[in-house]
Amino acid sequence: MRKRYTIEVAASSKLVVYCPQELLLDMEIKKIAFGSRAIEVDFVPLPKNKNIIVISKEIQKLLLFPDFAIKMHVFVDHQVLTIGPLVGIFTAGFTPFPIRPIGERTNFFSKLLSVKTNVGAIPFVFGEQHINWEQGTINGYFYHDNNWQTVEVPFPHVIYDRLPNRKSERNPKLVKVKEILQKDYLIPWYNPGFFSKLDIYERLHQDHSVSFLLPETHPFTSFSLIENMLSQYGHIYIKPINGSLGLGVHQILYDRTQDEYYCRYQDRKGVNRLQKFTSLEGLFQTVFSNRNLDKMIVQQGIHLMRHEQRPIDFRIHTNKDNNGEWHVTALAAKIAGRGSVTTHTRSGGEIKTVAEIFQQEECHLYTEKLENAALLLSKSIANNMEGIIAEIGFDLGIDKHGDIWLFEANSKPGRSIFSHPELKEFDQLSCKLSMAFAVFLTEQSILHPEEVIKW
Incomplete structure (x- = not known):
């Protein structure tokens, strides 16, 4: 049974830990650990009904335990009492400004770190430049009492990957950091890497539990492929394999009666075009004169449901919780801007709740359909992709027959839907579960390390 205790620090130099009697009943404990640090100490039981753990100032100093009085989880295994989890959030793009240390993403990270009291974890943000390899420590950014501060801590129990883009993900320095922390220090690393649209399609296409949700998708090979798909579906999409934010998406339509082709896209100046x-x-x-078609996919066009004559799709966020179970944490409708090829807000798209676009009965029906599809897809992706995946953002569509389609799965989903006032609580929920999963992963890595290595 997983339990939480408040960790108090006593003004003492003794290597003694006072803890609840229940922790010492069935086992001998010789060490206390926090992150990658562990030291031998004496354990003394507290009087009955005392549900706290008291460590000395000396132990706090040796463990590099931050001075945050929050209820922490306790894991006992192999005569070691581990308090935690200490969660490192790995990213890039730091600035020299104390108030906005991670630039425009500072606000998101402050929300993410603010869930620590609810979750019972100590999260911090760091980059490769903050690691002291010789000492085995990190000078991490903590958000406490509405302020950012840097604190030296041991290497964390687990690492949550929040690299901002594919460029940083490919950076040789950052690749090396990830490799060393995972392989040499055996630190579990969750939500690694950005998804490739083609890779996701090919893997899910093999899974019959979700393959019916996939529009026909192919790497670009020839004009005859496009001709065949246009004759079959009437319109198609051409997308970058590794694109994001709707950039580089083109819709091609074929008018059979006039034998003419139309292309809808956004030009390099951000203007919606139809030619x-x-x-x-x-x-x-x-x-496409200046585009590398070898890095594009061709996807079946779907005749989407519309709202006020504009196509709509849906963003669904899913997260694993502190028991490793998937949940839908947010659901919103995205309405395409006038003349836009995508529903992104940067192209004039609008965000609405599902209740704002459907009557009550339809709202219940489509919410259930979308949530069930997102959970099926989450489980399939987690089972079929490498690495530990605990968070996904889906772009799903509903066609005119009420069937659900997957357009995209994002391992680092954008958070524009949370600008809607009625979705604020879901913003907090997704942040909370992102950290709560770290509790589950820490527990698994301590109690069943051989299983975590397989993941």
């Missing part, structure tokens, strides 16, 4: 062409070759020579 007409008499041939597919002419369209590609004009629109």
Whole structure:
């Protein structure tokens, strides 16, 4: 049974830990650990009904335990009492400004770190430049009492990957850090890497429990592929394999009656464009002349449900909780901007709650359908992708027949939907579960390390 205790620090130099009697009943404990630090101490039982753990100032100093009086989880295994979890959130893009240490993402990280009291974890943010390899410590950024401060702590129990983009993910320095911390220090690392659209499609396509949710998708190979898909579906999408934020997405439509092609896209100046062409070759020579088509996918067009004559899709966030179970933590509708090829807000899209666009009965029906699809997909992705995945953002569509379709899965989902006033509580919930999963992962890594290594 997992339990939490308040950790108090006594003004003493003794290497003695006072703890509840229940922890000492069935086992001998010789060490106390926090993060990667462990020291031998004496354990003394407290009087009955005292549900705290008291460590001395000397133990606090040796463990590099921060001075935050919050209820922490306690894990006991192999004569070691571990308090934690200490959660390192790995990212890049730090600034020299104390009030905004992570630039425009500072506000998100402050919300993420503010859930520590609810979750019973001590999270901090760090980059490769904050690691002291010789000492085995990190000068991490903590958010406490509405202020940012740097505190030296041991290497964490687990690491939550929040690298901001694919460029930072490919940075050789950051790749090396991840490799060393995972392989040499055996620190579990969750939510690694950005998904490739084609990779996700190919893996999920093999899983019959979710393959019916996938629109037909292929790497770009030839004009004949596009001709065939246009004749079958009437319109298609061409997307970058590793794109995000709707950048580089093109919709191609074929008008059978006029034998004409249309291309809807956003140009490099951010203007929504719709152009007409008499041939597919002419369209590609004009629109794709400077694009590497080898890095694009071709996807079946879906005739989406509309709201006020504008296509809508849905963003669903899922997270694993402190028992390793998947939950839907947020659901919102995204309505395309006028003339836009995507529903992104940067292209004029709007965010609405599902209740704002459906009547009550429909709202219940489609919420259930979308949530069930997102949970099925989450389990399939977690089972079929490498690494420990505990958070996903899905873009799902509903067609005119009421069927659900997967357009995209994001391992580092954007958070624009939380700008809607009625979705604020879900913003906090997704942050809370992102940290709560660290409790589960820490417990598994202590009690069943061989299982975590397999993940």
